[in-house]
Amino acid sequence: MREDGIDGVPRRAVxxxxxxxxxxxxxxxxEHGVEVTVLDRDDVAAGASxxxxxYLSPGFSIPLPEPSVLRYGLRSLFDRDAPLYVPTSVDPGLWSFLTGFALRCTPWAxxxxxxxxxxxxxxxxxxxDSLTAGGVSAPTVPAPITAAFEKPEQVAELRHEFEQIRRCGQDVEVRELSTSDVDVPQLSSRIAAVLRVEGQRYVDPGEFTxxxxxxxxxxxxKLRTGFRVREVLRGSGQVVVKSEQDERxxxxxxxxxxxxxxxxxxxPLGVRTAVRAGRGYSFTVPTEQPVPGPIYLPAARVACTPYQGGLRVAGTMEFRSPDDPLDRNRIEAIVRSARPLLKGVGWNERRDEWVGGRPVTPDGLPLIGATKMPGAYVAGGHGMWGLTLGPLTGRLLAEQITTGKRPALLQPFDPLR
Incomplete structure (x- = not known):
């Protein structure tokens, strides 16, 4: 018997x-020879994917709870124009989650x-690279991320963040450039300082998914969409997925x-760490000139990416239900913060306005691995880095499922912690 309670190598997975x-x-x-069926309540890439x-950005992939986030959050908690927004509605679960999040915003944690x-x-x-070599046709594009600042003193916070990352053992190649040396035609004359983060990539996320x-x-x-799961049960050596229509x-x-x-x-499977929706917004705008690569506006917390001949603009961390409707005021807030810093952008010709829930945990660590129910696993809670870390999560979890042994890289992400 394996440590996860399964006999032998599983032949089928849902x-x-x-x-x-x-x-x-x-x-x-x-890749391990397992037959798979994928179920989704809506469709492929219907959510944050x-x-x-x-961004495929290991240089920015960090835990969300950090001291600067707490300081910023307290200053802007109820400001509807701020990149971080928490509604004033009474939600004990949300306030408990945010309290746990805040307690982990320490340098040591x-x-x-x-x-x-x-x-x-x-x-x-x-x-x-394993996915694209194995038949996934959507390309990943190598490109540096250009971080642009309106004031030179704003560079210090991001530079400090990269210094902290290096102290934890990760090398990040960052160059500080003169604005005259940066060939990004979308940066306005108000940009006074630029950092360029090398070794990153980007992708059309919907196309890739x-x-x-x-x-x-x-x-x-097998892929089945429109399958709304009601519960997951254990029975007769199998894990049973029941739909809201009682299909199994x-x-x-x-x-x-x-x-x-x-x-x-x-x-119900013993995973006590809560996952809340940190909702992000995005839209696409035309540009007068081609966009050479990703642009990050740290002061505004806005990420911009070349997308289908234009520019995808994404921002905001909004703690509301993932099923709540799009709040157009949040879109307008992103436009107001980014407009002065970018030029040659058709802000009034927006399309594909979108909101989606990014899965956030209070400690900033994903949940990847076995639950208390034999044969039931979880993979989620990546926050803003589900795209960057998603394929590796899948590779490591598939290894755990088929061998019965948890890879060392997954030890900190135990769902039962």
Missing amino acids: VIGAGVVGLSTAWFLQ WGNAG WQRSMRAFVPMNAECLDAF RSLAKSVVERGG VSAEVVVLATGAWLSRLAK
Whole structure:
């Protein structure tokens, strides 16, 4: 008997969630010879895997709870124009979550969590290369990320962040450039300082996720959309997934990869760490000139990426239900903060306005691994870095599922912690 309570190597697995994390897990399970069925309540890339900024950025992949976030959050807590927004509605669960988050915004806690991210960041781009070499056709594009600042003194905070990352063991190549040496035509004359972060990539996230789903199906996997899961049960040596219509799908293994909705199904399986939706917004605008690569505006907390001939603009961390409707005021707040810093952008010709829930945990660490129910696993809680870390999460979890041994890189992300 393996340590997870399963007899032998599982032959069949059900993955709940057709985002990049769930589909990557399915793809790498197939590499081990496991038959997979992927279920999703809506469609492929229907959540955060579609509308995010598309950064594949190990240089920025860090735990969200940190002292600067707490200081910033307290200053802007109820400012509807601030990048971080918490509604004033009474939600004891949310306030309990935010209290736990705040208690972890200490230098010691952040450094401990960052050391767990370092080996993941070192390998995450290799996992993308495995997918593209294995038939996922959507490309990943190597490009530096240009961080632009309106005031030279604003550089200090990001430079300090990179220094802290290096102290935890991760090398990040950062160059400080003169604005005259930067060939990014979208930067306005108000930009006074620039940092360039080398060794990063970007991708069209929706295209990549759909290409990943296509590859899973072409390799023999099954994909069912519109399947709304009510509960996960154990019975007769199998894990049973029941839909709201009482339809049942069973296998030796089930993986929950439902993003911001993870806690509803994972809590009955012994996963006590809460996952809340840190909702992000994005939209696409035309540009007068081609965008050479990703642009980050740290003071505004806005990430911009070349996207389908224009510019995808993404920002905001809004703690509301993942199913709440889009708040157009949040879109307008992003526009107001980014407009002075960018030029040649058609702000009034926006399209693809989107909101989606990024799965955030109070300690900033993902939940990856086995639950208390034999054969049931979870993969989620990556916060803003589900795209960057999703394929590696899938590769490592597939290894754990098929061997019965938890990889060393996953030790800090135990869902039962």
